[in-house]
Amino acid sequence: MSASTVSRVANGKKYVNSDKRQRILRLIQETGYVPNKAARSMVLKKTSSVGLVIPDTFNIFQRELFSIIERSLEAFGYYTMFFFSKFEDTSENNCLNKLKAENLDGIVVLHEMKNAAFYEYLYKACIPAVTATFRYPGIPAVHVNEEQASTDAVSHLLSLGHRDLVMISGDGFTFGRQRAEGFFQALTAADIDFDVKRVVFVRNYTAEFGVYGMRELLLRRGVGQNFTALFAATDELAIGAIRVLKDAGMRVPEDISVVGFDDVDISDYIIPRLTTVRQPIKEIGEQTALALHRRISEGSVVPEDQVLPHRLIIRESTQAIRFMAKQDAE
Amino acid sequence: MSASTVSRVANGKKYVNSDKRQRILRLIQETGYVPNKAARSMVLKKTSSVGLVIPDTFNIFQRELFSIIERSLEAFGYYTMFFFSKFEDTSENNCLNKLKAENLDGIVVLHEMKNAAFYEYLYKACIPAVTATFRYPGIPAVHVNEEQASTDAVSHLLSLGHRDLVMISGDGFTFGRQRAEGFFQALTAADIDFDVKRVVFVRNYTAEFGVYGMRELLLRRGVGQNFTALFAATDELAIGAIRVLKDAGMRVPEDISVVGFDDVDISDYIIPRLTTVRQPIKEIGEQTALALHRRISEGSVVPEDQVLPHRLIIRESTQAIRFMAKQDAE
């Protein structure tokens, strides 16, 4: 029989005698035949593959997220190709070139490319894209309300009686600035003095940089500043910061309350269990995949912003301010 | 000019007038032309892509590892495709089928497929493969000596005076059994009674399952058993176990010493800092990529086993046994 008949069977098309269909199906089984994807995608002019652009170094939350996205995409029948990119021009261009060679059906952007050429290419080449955990004008995004979530975290601290707050954030991504923004908003709303010194920005969102951030904060503390509570822009930053506090003889939460962000899996197991803002990571991943699938299959062009609900998870690392702590300070 | 000339330029072939070459190069730059990978791989009969088979659920160590492998592979000019597989037949077959469709140049196996059909396919289809963190007969492997590493960890506990040891391991992968094996070997070598009750096997290597494991151990403890030290098959298992101990009012390391395995990035920041066995994760990743590259490019068939050196990292979670602890027990 001819190639086209086999093709018809393989793709479940009509117009095939059912005897013949059975026979071909059996043969496919026996020989373990699998159609060549390259050839298929060449004639179909689509690859059933989507690209996932991710940061070269990622924290636990991001790692979790992109594996969820990968699996959700797979459920829709897409293959996922990962593209790592650093926060630097050469790396981004490199990444873009690889992307171009793939004829991807769509792209999920998890890493904020700073080079506008990237987004221009997506636009010109009419490649459906969705961003997750951040926004870019004209592209549908799935994310939480970072400012509001941060404000909620800080409000929790405020409601516990804390007035002297500090924050560790990062300068690498927009969310770092947004979370700091939320921090300041909550503070000003509570009539607390607006002092930029309350926030230290570190290069990365890992525990290692949490250590650096807290050391800096402790240094500042020495020269007149003081604090009873910390808001860390990620759980890992919090873990590093708590480490330093412990080493400096300060107890969490007795002396210092700490709240993190992300609700990474280990946050519920560390000592003390971390109070944090949970991002609905599963939903973010699934909605991102769904949004991209819809853009690809239905060609819906309307860029819609999906803001998913966050939730404050109160655990052990925060507690009401004690008078002792205040007295120690004076 | 003709397509073939452009092709020659794009691939850096000879026999092109240098004026023309310059002109084409410039045009490529300007138009942002990138050759279509599908068409290329069809005629070349190779894809420059390698598959990375990874477990559907992975712990921090594995996540770190496969991102290192991906980057190392990229350095050799390969694209990486990720294939997730569960520990179950349908999922493995599914994974195998996807693999087949790709015409991969090579495959890195990080997930122990139990279905032999998988390895048979690799063999029959002559697809170069390398396994990492475990071994499969006939395939080059990159890994540490799991038994020896475990023995070293236990010896450390022994040298601290501990005699009553327990272990939490998993049954999902070979390394779980190997690490338990090393545990028993160290015990028998030290003339300590060989009691299978000393080890509890959980379904997964995460903190969550560390909690379950320790709860079980504590239950057993109630009925006459006792222990002053724990060896956890992964750092995350250790984190979960320490959590339970803390909740049960036991201090680490004052009452119970704990040693983990992997030296995951956060292990140096948690409270207490975790004593653990470090796997040379970077080297494992790099050597895996290198081994595969060599098999692909040089076609070397000799399956060689690469055993990389581990290292015991002593931190805060272990300390010499105290008499008090012994007395408490009696």
Add this chain to the structure above:
DNA sequence: ATGAAAGCGCTAACAT
């Protein structure tokens, strides 16, 4: 040094 032509494995349009 360059161009023309063939062919990689597949699917879709066209015949029958």
Add this chain to the structure above:
DNA sequence: ATGTTAGCGCTTTCAT
């Protein structure tokens, strides 16, 4: 219902 043909974008002979 089935086979034949053309063509996807590239590289590689083979001519010139």
